[in-house]
Amino acid sequence: MEAPQHSAQDRDYKLMKKAVDEAYRAVKTGEGAPFGAVVVRGGAVVASCHNVMLKNTDPSAHAEVTAIRQACKRLGKLDLSDCEIYASCEPCPMCIALIRSTKIKKVVFGAKAEAAVAAGYDASIPDAFVEYYRKSGMEIRQVDGEAARIAERVFEKAWEIPDEAMQRSRTGGDGWFEKAKGMVKCSGFCGLWK
Numbered sequence: 001m002e003a004p005q006h007s008a009q010d011r012d013y014k015l016m017k018k019a020v021d022e023a024y025r026a027v028k029t030g031e032g033a034p035f036g037a038v039v040v041r042g043g044a045v046v047a048s049c050h051n052v053m054l055k056n057t058d059p060s061a062h063a064e065v066t067a068i069r070q071a072c073k074r075l076g077k078l079d080l081s082d083c084e085i086y087a088s089c090e091p092c093p094m095c096i097a098l099i100r101s102t103k104i105k106k107v108v109f110g111a112k113a114e115a116a117v118a119a120g121y122d123a124s125i126p127d128a129f130v131e132y133y134r135k136s137g138m139e140i141r142q143v144d145g146e147a148a149r150i151a152e153r154v155f156e157k158a159w160e161i162p163d164e165a166m167q168r169s170r171t172g173g174d175g176w177f178e179k180a181k182g183m184v185k186c187s188g189f190c191g192l193w194k
């Protein structure tokens with residue numbers, strides 16, 4: 001009787017781990033902020049992406065946006081109603097609006113927005129949007145257990161990655177690290193800079 005629950009949890013963990021790996025990759029490559037997203041259709045991963053705001057100098061290049069763009073391109077359609085999306089952190093209003101427009105019905109996120117706030121990011125999701133989530137008819141939920149913990153740990157660890165890419169970008173004058181911190185402070189509407 002417990003088997004189906006276990007397998008659903010295992011599936012959630014596997015997909016969240018992939019989104020979390022993407023979040024770390026964003027920092028390691030210096031391409032963006034520590035957020036990742038994975039679009040899944042049936043049992044298959046259609047797109048697995050991270051935030052590329054810095055790489056593309058594009059404030060809308062959040063992980064979810066990038067993953068949805070890639071999924072639409074790969075599937076050759078704009079309607080993703082047969083897909084789900086796993087995001088390493090609770091999606092911001094911009095991403096929720098996009099998710100809704102593609103008709104994705106199920107959103108599973110790892111860290112709560114509050115985890116980003118606790119890590120020092122000026123992040124907020126206005127109450128109006130929480131209400132919007134509810135009314136949108138989307139299933140949106142936080143993943144359970146260890147999968148949520150590995151997602152929340154991203155905010156503790158991403159800035160500590162001592163790899164060469166990070167050192168290079170940090171010493172490059174207008175490095176991504178300072179730029180990213182600036183973006184956090186600048187972001188008014190979206191709050192979460194993913």
Ligand SMILES: [Zn+2]
Nearest residue numbers: 062092095194
């Ligand atoms: Zn977003």
